[in-house]
Structures are given as C-alpha cells and as structure tokens.
Amino acid sequence: MWQVPSAKRGDLEAGNGALYPMMMESPQLRWAFIRKVYAILAIQLLMTVIVAAVVVTVPPIAVFFVTTPAGLGLYIVLIIMPLLVLCPLYYYHQKHPINFILLGIFTVSISFAIGLTCAFKSGKVILEAVILTAAVVISLTLYTFWAAKRGHDFSFLGPFLFAAVIVLMVFSFIQIFFPMGKITTMIFGCVGALVFAGYIVYDTDNLIKRFSYDEYIWAAISLYLDIINLFQMLLLVLDAADN
Secondary structure, eight states: OOOOOHHHHHHHHHHTTOSSTTOOSOHHHHHHHHHHHHHHHHHHHHHHHHHHHHHHHOHHHHHHHHHSHHHHHHHHHHHHHHHHHHHHHHHHTTSTTHHHHHHHHHHHHHHHHHHHHHTTSOHHHHHHHHHHHHHHHHHHHHHHHHHHHTTOOOTTHHHHHHHHHHHHHHHHHHHHHSOOOHHHHHHHHHHHHHHHHHHHHHHHHHHHHTOOTTOHHHHHHHHHHHHHHHHHHHHHHHHHHHO
16 A cells, blocks of 8 residues: 555666766666775775874974985885885786785875875965865865766866876976976966866766776775875965965
8 A cells, every 4th residue: 555656666776876867887886886985095095194194293204204314215115116006906906805905005105105295394284285175075076976967977088187197297307407486386286286176076977987896996096196196286385375
C-alpha cells in the first residue's frame, strides 16, 4: 500500500545522482571513487600541515637546513625526491600498500619543503595564505561540480594551463640569474595563483568525468599539487606585499 511506484524507483536508481548530463557510468561508483580521492587528499593535506608546523615551530630544523652543508644537501634531496618517487609510483600505483608508502614519501618530502618556505615568513602571512587557499579551493570545487551538473566541460583548459606552467617555470629559472623586484614578484605570484586555480577546476572536472577508478593515486596527487602550488603563489604575493 505504501510502496513507492516502480517507475519512480527506477528513475532514482537510473541516475538522479548523475554528476553530469548523459552520464553513462554508474553514479554510485563514480561518487565512491570521488570520496576515496578526497579522503586520500585530506590525509595528504593533514600530513603537510603537521610536518610544516613542526619545521616552523622548531627553529633548529630550519637553521640546520639553511646554514649547514649537510642540511643544504638534504634540502636538495627533498626537492628532487618527489620527482624520483613519481617513477616507481607510476609502476606501482595499483599495488597496495606500496603505492601508499610511495605516496607518503612523496607527500612528506614536499611537506618539508613547504615547512622550510614558511619558516622564514611571518605568521600573519602564512595564516592569510592558508585562509585564501582554503576559500579558493572550496569555492572552485563546488563551482566545478555545479558546472559539470549543468553540462559544462573544462577539458579545453588543459593545453592553455600546460603552456602557462611552462612559462612560469622558465621565468622562475631566469630569476635565478636576474632576481625580480617586489612588483614583479607580486605579478608573478598573482599569475601563478590564477594558473593553479585554473588547474583546480581542470583536475576536478577530470575527477568527475575522466579519471578511471584505478587512478585514485594520480587524481589525489594532481589535486594535492594544485593546492600546494596555489598556496605557495599566494604566500609569495602576500609576503611581497607585507615587506
């Protein structure tokens, strides 16, 4: 007597939870994949906050890395380590628990680099950068899910964002030999923040539509790097404005 009509049950099961129009895959499986990726991402960010906080609040760590030859060598290793880990991670990204061990090494090495960067910034600048990063990430993520639901596609951003990152990398390399001034630093940081904000939209759109269910490690790494780079760019802008 009180049963829901079978047609409505079918409609609910068939796709009221679809993430975008004409979705051919199971919404339940895609949502499960998305939850898994964001759970991994949350652990990565928590690990980054903890490691960076330890580096910032224990001054001898930063002093060791900056003032001693051994510390400088270790710092170079930490910078190179994420690139080295990506190679075996590509091969073992579906093999548990090796994939998570490699992901942990990748995250910790980046976290140390972030901590060393923050160790020489004021607490106010760091807090402002964290708040701005959180606001941008949350708002752009919600916007991308909303836009995807209405049929918008952001795959066209890929080539433009890749070209923009290449320009930023070359420009950063040039600045090693010709240091930039305060205004140039702020412009560079603002452009970089816009680029990585675009990457958040692009990678979130890929998370919704294109990443396969076995690519949860790569999806988490993509979003993690987007957030970390956005934070660094905002930190650069705020620090230049504060000085």
